[in-house]
Amino acid sequence: MAVDYSLYLVTDSTQAILGDKDLPSVVEAAIEGGVTIVQYRDKKSDTADLIRMGKQLHAITKKHNVPLLVNDHVGIAQAIGAEGVHLGQEDMDLQTARRILGPGAIIGVTANNLSEAVVATSGGADYLGIGTVHATPTKGNTKSIIGTAGVKNILHRLSTMEQAIPTVAIGGINASNVQRVMFQSKSLSKGVDGVAVVSAIVAASDSKAAAAVLRKSIDNVPTTMSPKAKENQKVETLLSQVPAIVKKLGEMSPLCHNMTNLVVQNLAANVALSIGASPIMANYGEEAKDLAGLGGALVLNMGTVTPDRLLGYTTAMRAYNEVGGPILFDPVGAGATEVRRNAVKTLMSNGYFDVIKGNENEIRTVLGESMGQQKGVDSGASTSEEAEKVRLAKQLAARERNVVLMTGKTDYLSDGERTYAIKNGHAYLGNITGSGCTLGTTIAAFLAVHKEDRLLAALAGILMYEIAAEQAAARDDVKGPGTFVPGFLDQLYLMAADASQDDSEWLKAAK
Numbered sequence: 001m002a003v004d005y006s007l008y009l010v011t012d013s014t015q016a017i018l019g020d021k022d023l024p025s026v027v028e029a030a031i032e033g034g035v036t037i038v039q040y041r042d043k044k045s046d047t048a049d050l051i052r053m054g055k056q057l058h059a060i061t062k063k064h065n066v067p068l069l070v071n072d073h074v075g076i077a078q079a080i081g082a083e084g085v086h087l088g089q090e091d092m093d094l095q096t097a098r099r100i101l102g103p104g105a106i107i108g109v110t111a112n113n114l115s116e117a118v119v120a121t122s123g124g125a126d127y128l129g130i131g132t133v134h135a136t137p138t139k140g141n142t143k144s145i146i147g148t149a150g151v152k153n154i155l156h157r158l159s160t161m162e163q164a165i166p167t168v169a170i171g172g173i174n175a176s177n178v179q180r181v182m183f184q185s186k187s188l189s190k191g192v193d194g195v196a197v198v199s200a201i202v203a204a205s206d207s208k209a210a211a212a213v214l215r216k217s218i219d220n221v222p223t224t225m226s227p228k229a230k231e232n233q234k235v236e237t238l239l240s241q242v243p244a245i246v247k248k249l250g251e252m253s254p255l256c257h258n259m260t261n262l263v264v265q266n267l268a269a270n271v272a273l274s275i276g277a278s279p280i281m282a283n284y285g286e287e288a289k290d291l292a293g294l295g296g297a298l299v300l301n302m303g304t305v306t307p308d309r310l311l312g313y314t315t316a317m318r319a320y321n322e323v324g325g326p327i328l329f330d331p332v333g334a335g336a337t338e339v340r341r342n343a344v345k346t347l348m349s350n351g352y353f354d355v356i357k358g359n360e361n362e363i364r365t366v367l368g369e370s371m372g373q374q375k376g377v378d379s380g381a382s383t384s385e386e387a388e389k390v391r392l393a394k395q396l397a398a399r400e401r402n403v404v405l406m407t408g409k410t411d412y413l414s415d416g417e418r419t420y421a422i423k424n425g426h427a428y429l430g431n432i433t434g435s436g437c438t439l440g441t442t443i444a445a446f447l448a449v450h451k452e453d454r455l456l457a458a459l460a461g462i463l464m465y466e467i468a469a470e471q472a473a474a475r476d477d478v479k480g481p482g483t484f485v486p487g488f489l490d491q492l493y494l495m496a497a498d499a500s501q502d503d504s505e506w507l508k509a510a511k
C-alpha cells in the first residue's frame with residue numbers, strides 16, 4: 001500500500017502543547033482536516049498508559065484508513081498492532097526494529113545531516129523525517145537547525161543514491177511557512193513528499209481547522225514556471241508580447257494592493273491609476289484575507305518597518321500565497337539596520353514572493369551576502385562588474401525560484417534561467433522620491449494580469465515605466481524633478497491609452 005506522507009501529524013501529550021485537550025479527539029479532528037499519517041509520540045508515559053492510549057489512537061486511525069506509527073517504542077508498536085515506528089538517532093537501531101516488526105512495517109528515521117540520511121536510506125528505512133528545519137520549542141535539544149538550505153542539501157545527496165525513499169520535513173513548520181518548505185525543496189529533481197508537524201496542529205485550539213489550513217497550503221504549493229515560458233528565450237519574442245499585456249492591464253484593471261511606506265503612498269496610488277490598475281493602499285494585514293481573493297497582486301514594500309507592520313506583512317503574505325495571488329517584495333533598505341536585516345529574514349522564511357525587486361545592496365542582503373552597513377535606504381553604490389550583477393540577480397532568482405529585478409543604472413531581470421539587462425529610464429527618476437517603490441507597484445499590477453510568465457510580466461512593467469520616464473523628461477513642460485512627476489504620470493496614462501489601440505510605437509525605445 002502506498003503511504004501518503006503529505007501531511008504527517010506527530011503527537012505530543014505535554015501540557016505546553018496539548019494543554020487540556022483530549023488527544024484522541026485532536027487526532028480524529030486532524031485526520032478530518034486532512035492529516036494522512038499519524039505518529040504517537042509520548043516521551044513520558046509508562047508502558048501501561050502508552051498501550052492504553054496507543055490502542056485508542058489506533059482505533060481512530062484505522063477507522064479513517066490512516067497509518068499509525070509509534071515514536072521510539074518498538075515494543076508498544078508491536079503490542080498495539082500499529083503500522084510501524086519512527087526512530088530517532090538515539091532510539092533502537094533500524095535493523096533490530098526491522099527484525100522485530102518484519103518487512104511489512106513502516107519504519108521511519110530522523111535525519112539531521114547527510115550521513116544520517118544516507119545510513120538510514122541504505123539501511124532500509126521506509127521514509128526519512130528531515131529536520132529540524134526551523135527552531136521550535138517542541139524539541140528543545142535539537143542538535144542543529146538546518147533550515148530549508150539543509151533540507152535541500154540532504155535531498156540533493158539522496159538524489160545521487162540508488163534507493164529513493166519518501167521524505168518529510170519537520171521542525172517549526174506551520175501555516176505561514178509550509179508552502180515555502182515544500183516549494184523550495186521542489187527546485188530539486190525530487191522535493192519532500194510532505195511535512196510533519198507537532199504544535200501547528202496539536203497546540204491549535206481547533207485541530208481540524210489547523211490541519212485544513214495546512215492541507216490547503218500543501219495542495220496549492222506554487223507551481224514552477226510554465227514550460228511554455230521557457231521556450232520564449234528570445235528577447236524579440238518577449239517584446240512582441242508586451243503591447244498585448246499592457247492592453248490586458250487596461251481591460252482588467254486589476255487590484256493593486258500596496259503595503260508600502262509612508263513616503264510613497266500617494267505617488268504609488270497615482271502611478272497605479274495612470275497605468276490602468278485599481279490601487280488600494282492597505283497596510284493592515286488582516287484586510288489581505290479579503291483582498292487576496294479579488295484577483296489582484298500585492299506589493300510588500302518594507303520601507304517603513306514597525307513590529308505591527310511586520311506582523312501585517314506576514315499575515316498578508318499567507319493570504320496571497322494561499323490563493324496563489326502574486327506578491328512583489330521590495331526589501332527597501334534591507335541591509336541598513338539590524339531591524340531591517342531581521343525583517344528580511346522573517347519575511348523570507350514566511351512564504352513565497354513571485355518577484356523580488358531591489359538595488360544591488362538590497363539583493364545582496366536578501367541573498368545573505370551583505371556588504372555591511374548600508375548608508376541609507378537609497379544607497380545603491382555600484383561596486384561590481386556586470387558579470388557580478390548578473391550573478392546576483394540570477395542566483396537569488398534560482399534559489400527562490402522566482403523573478404528578481406536588480407535595479408541600478410542598468411536593471412537586471414532574471415528568473416534564474418533567462419537574464420536580461422535593461423537600460424531604459426531617466427536620471428530624473430533618481431531625483432524624485434519613490435521611483436523605485438512605484439516601479440514595484442507597476443510590476444505588481446502586471447503580475448496580476450499575466451500569470452503565465454512572471455518574467456515577461458515584470459519586463460512589460462519595467463519598460464512601460466522607464467520609457468514613460470524618458471518620454472516625460474523630453475517634454476517641453478518638464479523642466480526638472482518637480483515638473484517631471486506630473487509629466488511622468490501623464491505619459492504613463494497616455495501609454496496605457498495607446499496600448500488599447502494596439503499602438504506599440506513606444507516599445508521601439510526599449511534598450
Ligand code: TPS
Pocket residue numbers: 008010039041071086088108109110128129130131132135136137138139168170171172173196197198199200
Ligand atoms: C517524522 N523531531 C524533529 S523536530 C521535532 C521532532 C519531534 C519537533 C517538531 O515540532 N521526524 C519525524 N518524527 C519525529 N518525531 C522527528 C522527526 C523528530 P513542531 O512541529 O512543533 O515544531
